[in-house]
Amino acid sequence: MPNWAKMAERARGAITRNLGEGVTYLPAAGGTYSVRGVFSAQFVGVDLQTGSEVTSNTPNVFVSLADIPAVVTIDEDHFEREGKSYLVKEEHLDGEGGATYMLHEVAA
Numbered sequence: 432m433p434n435w436a437k438m439a440e441r442a443r444g445a446i447t448r449n450l451g452e453g454v455t456y457l458p459a460a461g462g463t464y465s466v467r468g469v470f471s472a473q474f475v476g477v478d479l480q481t482g483s484e485v486t487s488n489t490p491n492v493f494v495s496l497a498d499i500p501a502v503v504t505i506d507e508d509h510f511e512r513e514g515k516s517y518l519v520k521e522e523h524l525d526g527e528g529g530a531t532y533m534l535h536e537v538a539a
Contacts (some may be wrong), residue, residue, distance in 0.1 A: 439527040443495045452512070454492060456499060459507035464500055468492040470512055490517055490534045497528060510534060 451467035458464075470492045492510055508519045510532065517534035524530050 439529075440495075440497075443527070443529050446493070447495055447498075451493075452504040455492075455511040456494075456503075457509040457511060457516075458501050459504055459509075460501065462500075464498075466498040468496055468510070489520075490536060491531050492517075492534065493529060493531045495529055496524075499530075503532065504528070509537075533538070 433457040447469060453467045454464055454468045454470060456466050458465040458487050470490070473488055490510075503519055503522055505519055505522060510517045510519065516537050518537050519532050520535050521533035522530055523533070
């Protein structure tokens, strides 16, 4: 029987390694951490009540929680990418050790 947790960990690693890029995580508590994340300028989700696809022009980043040294604090922590700073507005945990963070671009 396959070990689901190990398979999910390998898949996350492959995704961030092959599709990801270097981003900087800046917790409000201090410090800077280089992590790999899959950044997107657009988010597509599903409305659970209607089943309809919802598209948003909200930037977001997918990361492995193992790469984040602390619990991310909404409306306080930031990610930086290509000279732009993004405030964390929402956290969507995938239940398998990964998370997508919805972001809002702020003045650097």
